[in-house]
Amino acid sequence: MSATTVKRTPVHQSIIKSVWLPLLVIVAGYFYALNTDERFLAEQQQLVDDNLSRRLQQITEAVNERVSLYAYGLGSLKASISAMGVENLRYSYVNDYAQSQNYSQQYPGARGFGFIRKVPPQNLDAFLAMVRNDRPDKQFELRTLTPHQNSHFIIQYIMPEQANLQAIGLDIGSETMRRNSAEQAARTNSTQLTAPITLVQANQKASQGFLILQPVFPSLVIPSDPVQRMAAVAGWSYAPLLIDEVLTSVSGLREDVKLSIEDVTNGEPELIFGGEAPAELNDFNSTTELTLFGRIWRLRLTPNQPFIDALRLPSKNQAFNTAMSVTTSLALVIFSLQIVFRRRADAKNYERELAIANQRALELNNEKLEQEVAARTDEINQANILQRRILESAGYALIATDETGIITAFNPAAERLIGYSAAEMVGKQTPEVFHLREEMVERAKALSEELGREIKPGFDVFIEKLKDGKTASHNWTYVRKDSQQVPVRLSATSLFDENGKVFGFLGIAYDLTLQLQREKELHEARLQAEKANEAKSSFLANMSHEIRTPLNGIYGALQLLQKPHDFAERQSLLDNAIRSTRNLSRIINDILDFSKIEAGKVSIEQYPFSLGAMLDGVNSDLLILLGDKPVELIIENSLTHDQWIGDAVRIRQVLLNIGANAIKFTERGKVCITVRESSQERLIFSITDTGAGMSEDALTRLFDRFEQADSSTTRKHGGTGLGMSITQSLIHLMGGEIRVASTTGEGTKFVVTLPMQPAEETEMPEETTVVVTELDLSGETILVAEDNDINRAVIAAMLAETKAAVYFAVNGQEAVEFVEKKRPDIVLMDIQMPVMDGVEACQQIKAMDASLPVIAVTANAMGHDISRYLEVGFDSYLSKPVDLKELINVLAQYSKPETA
Incomplete structure (x- = not known):
């Protein structure tokens, strides 16, 4: 029996054959792994x-809103200047207006708000003289950047002045960019x-400044032709801006981002803010363009490292390392x-030895695999923890669903926004449960029309446009668990597995409540401003008519007096002129009263007066207004007590305002004024027509x-539209109230209730006023300081009958x-005069002779003006x-006593 020899394959050959796979x-x-890492x-x-795009959009909207706010401020200043009248604009008015504003808030x-006036070359000297005289310091110098022969655009006023002294007197027309704008x-x-541009008041910040301008026209009627507009413009309301000051406190601009702004209006970018971002983050940036009042700005936002860190991004090599770990394990x-x-195949004759060897190798490999699997499991757990932390810490509501719409993720921000817990939603509900059904039906209809196929009002309205992998954004209204409705902006996208198959959808929603509220407040503010401008425009139109009407009467009468007339005709013309003058004074007094009430400068006096005497005066004044109208005037005083404590002047003004209106709107019949006492120390005045x-x-x-009953009232009866507003304000200042009832075609009844206390007979002052109609001042000298030649002629004519020696001075x-x-013996002093004004002249004269009477003669007859004149030394005043x-x-x- 021969032995069989089994030939064993060499180990190194077996290993080589096993390595290629x-x-x-x-x-x-x-x-x-490379592909996974790239994705x-x-x-x-x-x-x-x-995230960077959203931040840039927030900053862009904030910049646009901030500059638009300045434009709104310019519009307010422009409206105020138009109401005052460009030619009547003075330093005191601008200063008062500036004091009433809180620019910093x-x-x-x-940096401030001001007015630029257009001055033709031939009017330059006169303009400079006028401005110097208008300013308290009498200082005003013209400054130009380059010589030119065109009209000057001169900064006449800017408030606050202290921060903008270098700009006062600057001719912005002497520099091309300022002039072009x-x-x-x-x-x-x-x-x-x-x-x-480089602002003259901030010349250390080159090309970082701007001027924002609005044109101011002298008339409410603005030419339609651009050339005619340029010829007609009187000036501009304007504000100087520095880009870094404009961006202060702008929403979204924080330390974690780098913002640069370029002006690209003319094609060539010009950097106006920012600089180079960190080189390692240059790949991350977002750019947008903003069209802003004739300029185009390009905004570029680059993140700093804190911005990237806040996103809590995983390690760059994590995907590569994970894929290679799995690959290596699989290869092993x-x-x-x-x-x-x-x-086993090569060693059938050595099964026992190979079995032992294989078992040993398998044990080693199993141990190694267990270690690899444990490491991989730990990595997966870490990745899951990272994802969970991202969901939990996100500031926006993150809601994920599977492909059928069942919610699979519901982060804490979503719980706070909608009011449901994750346990109530995940695996149980679809997003339909917290959406308005009406909006879903409307969205389904819109999508059906857009896509040309029927879209049912269900989960499909959210995902229909996501199926091709795109991201869709839309505004929705969420219904919270407590039934409150919350407006949101929802951005949704599809979720794909590694094979490119959709396995779900992700929605990111943020609350729009504050944003919509700000937009609503801004819209309401604009509507209020537009309404105020319309009311003031209507008021100016009415005032133009009301002032021109008596002026026409005065001017016409004076022209006719130049021709020969008999005495009766001349007397009639003079009566018409005087009546027109009184009407003009009444209109001006209404405007001044309204201005004082608006400024809170009206004070109510308390002193004893005779009610009967006051009513007699009202009766006399109303009878003059009544004329020959077929109207009966009835005044009934049911009080037995005659002496009361109160402000008789203001009470008389209230009764005259209401009574004059009653006469004006009553063609025939009667006007009745009654007075009675209530049980609570209050007097009740009733005016019925x-x-x-x-x-x-x-x-x-x-x-x-600025309101009257209807637009035809002003045309038919005239009036400023201020009378009843003034009347109500005076009544409230006196602690009273006013009620009115009226029926069209039948008449009107006003009821005025005022708190009044009876006065004792001993409290009544004696009447000591003596009216002098003729005066002989022979031997006395009167000095009249007046710069207007017409006013000098009028005063001279008035003083001629006194026989006094009259001398004139044309300035202080x-x-x-x-x-x-x-x-x-007496000095009559105008207030506003060239060289030296009346106030300073009075102080110097009183320093020489404190007993010399100095009388102020001025058009500034408001209460605070009169108080100031008396404080500086004037003995009395004439308006x-x-x-x-x-x-x-x-x-x-x-x-002198012997003369008087």
């Missing part, structure tokens, strides 16, 4: 880009931004199995500023010099236009 697996796994990095890039980032604003009647398994099988009456709508607007300096040389009787009475009061 594991190597192939490793090579394939390597390329798969992983692309997803990270997309995540950074999405209302318009953060603006100003002319463009005038031609298009629009708000314009200049190209980047294949390699080990090949060795085992090959050894049988006139046209008012509708319910007219009653709701009766006490509004001449008046002081006259008093030094020849002491007059313009000067009433002859008041002039004679004042002269009688301060002339």
